[in-house]
Amino acid sequence: MPVSYEPLNVNTDVTTTKTILHEVIPLTGSIVSGTYSDQNIKNFVHGMFQSVYDYPYLSSSANHIFDLTAGYDESSVLSSSANVQNSKKINLYNQFSQVLLGYTGSNNVVRLFENDLTLDSTGSIKNAMIISFSRLLTKDQIKKGSFSLQLGVGSYDLPHNETVTLQDVSASTTGDGTTSTIGGDYGVLYATDGVATGSIDYATSNGPAYGVVFYQAGIAILSSSVFDQSASAGFGQFNSGSFAGDSSGSTGDHPAIGCSESLSSTSISGTCDALRHRITNLTFNNSTEINSTIYFCRLPVNKFNYSSNPTYTSGSKLVVKNNASDLPVSYATTIGLYNARNELLAVAKLSEPLKKTPENELTVRVRLDY
């Protein structure tokens, strides 16, 4: 029970503030594919997506880090009723595009993902691979301008011999370089390094765009065309297995099939496996908003110079005074925040006691995060 209360003036003693806490999230290809022999990959009976964990998922310590899936719009040249899981691939594409982009036109058709910020129905990504990150990793949102994905675009056996790096280099935390949609803000993933069409000087140019990243939703959409930029991955080496229509002309078990062929002829999980096989590095920073209320608790000169602690007195004398003429002194260790009915709501502890005498005034800044 305090000896006295000091009222807080809401105009001068209370303020609010906001802090952004970030985390660097690195995800390397070695855990996405390889180290744990796919024991950290969970496939489902429905076959519509696969979940990736940071440790074998049968361990209680494993955290879900992202889901992978693939699909295409029904207007894509790949769409065919003869394809494996054709309707699921179309439905998945539509689901993500509906939720993230919504509808357009008088007929309310679902928007398609585009390799730009204009949403003008040009430059559409009709064949997509989708990475949906766990909320554990993205928190409030992916920090704009921090997303970097390095993909191996070499042959199936040596995928990382050639790489391409996709980054949202044009996006900024101010909102520049992004577009706002019903699914939140998104930025474009440009090739900034590695193999690309033609000879691009990455020192002066970003290179072409191969996808988008939705910051608040924590979803990256990759165009399948990113794998068409290298002679190896695009034309027959994206995925394992053989395929009658293999554009490389190869038959037998090897050297496999191209990205477009994988999207149409293999299951969703098969394409996801091939994509994981090609993730070299993935990093981004996330953001968490921490809202705070700051209370400036003022200890005026003539108050709080006494303590109700039982050890403050001994034999009816203040133990902190040597002579009767000495000024009273107290050591503040705790600050209680009370409501209007003097009910204790919160307690703030000081890291070390503060000396308070009738000769000094103190202002203690109490921050309440939530």
Added chain:
Amino acid sequence: MAFRKFGQNDIVLNTMRTFPAAEFVIYDSQVYYNNVPHSKGAFSDNILGITSSARGAISLYEYNVDRAGTSSPQPSGSGFAITTGDNPPITPFISKDSARASFSTAGKVSYNNEFQYGDILTGHYPLTASISRELMLAPGSRRDSINIRTYPNEGSVGPGSGSAVYPHFYALKNRLNHYQYLSMHYAVKPRSGAWNKNTQPLNVLYIPSIFYGTEIKPGTVSLKWYFTGSLIGELKDTKENGELIQTQGTGSGHNDKVAGVVMYNEGIILLTGSWALENQKLGLTVGSDVDYPQWKYFGAGALDGVSVTTAYPTFVSASFSIAFQGTTEIQTQTLFTKAGRGQVNYSNNPTFLSFNQDPMEKSGSQIYEENPLRKIKNTVSSSFATFNAPFKRQVYVSRIGIYDKNQNLIGLATLADPVLKEDGQDYTFKLKLDI
């Protein structure tokens, strides 16, 4: 959609109290929490990233599972991260601003002096909590005071009047004396003069509150001392007053003796018992000294610097177990939502009405009139083939929405299975919300 207001007795606030059990096993300077082994991963020796020597800890959030390497933001905080290693860890960072938020890795002085506004401060995951032990041979002892102007020429000027050797003891003295209303054994120095905790060796075990919640449940504490795997003594707080009483041991002559006390609210166990539990000496302290197993050495190896390399090798013959139940309180709001007879008998779901009916009676520039003759689909199940059961008004309740006084939806309860509600039935749905 109709709204129904909660009545006076429809909202109940309860507190649910739970008693989570915790057990620590201490052996060979390793601590095992709830019998969970220390798992080695592909990248790190401990997949939870608990790097302290004892490792019996809780990893908050269990972030950074099996990670090794480094990751950091760009010095400016913007742009792409810098990483090394095959599986670099998640690293938190924050920019110094006027809110003055910081990590504990940047101390008060460091934060003020070494960082400018806009600088990046990085933290570290995982955040862990472990039990620890402190053996205070003479708890109340103080260091010699010195005159810093003349030191070292004049050496100490005030023998035994300097800072406390064991400041934790001084921090606990008031609380120990406060708990005398529970038991005299808490007293630092009782009036009878039977003991003086200022001078007797004190074995203190610290248990972070994340392991027990608001308090350790009285009557649940059990400390067991094993010698080469055999139980040689057990302490329990059988009286639920904090006294740790020996209930069994090889030297049964000491049974029913009080060997220490538990501070339930603070999560601290203090042991002073100094009778031999076994007639064979062990290395239980740092150095080459050996002594009989006694309660004052209980827990040796729990983050206290005692290990097989720092103590006499027979140290590995000792192992210990600490078991208790914590207390956590969860406030629970129970809401009784009532769907009375003759109420909640309509659905806005389009399939509630029979298919292929014209929804509109007439429409024009001045009027829009719904078709008043639309029929509700008969969903009554018939027990016979080729026979339709007669129509009855019924709905399937699948969700319950909670609205505030401004009719904003603030909560949604979804039933595991839709509940059939016939027009003449009363239903009460019990919703529980942990807060």
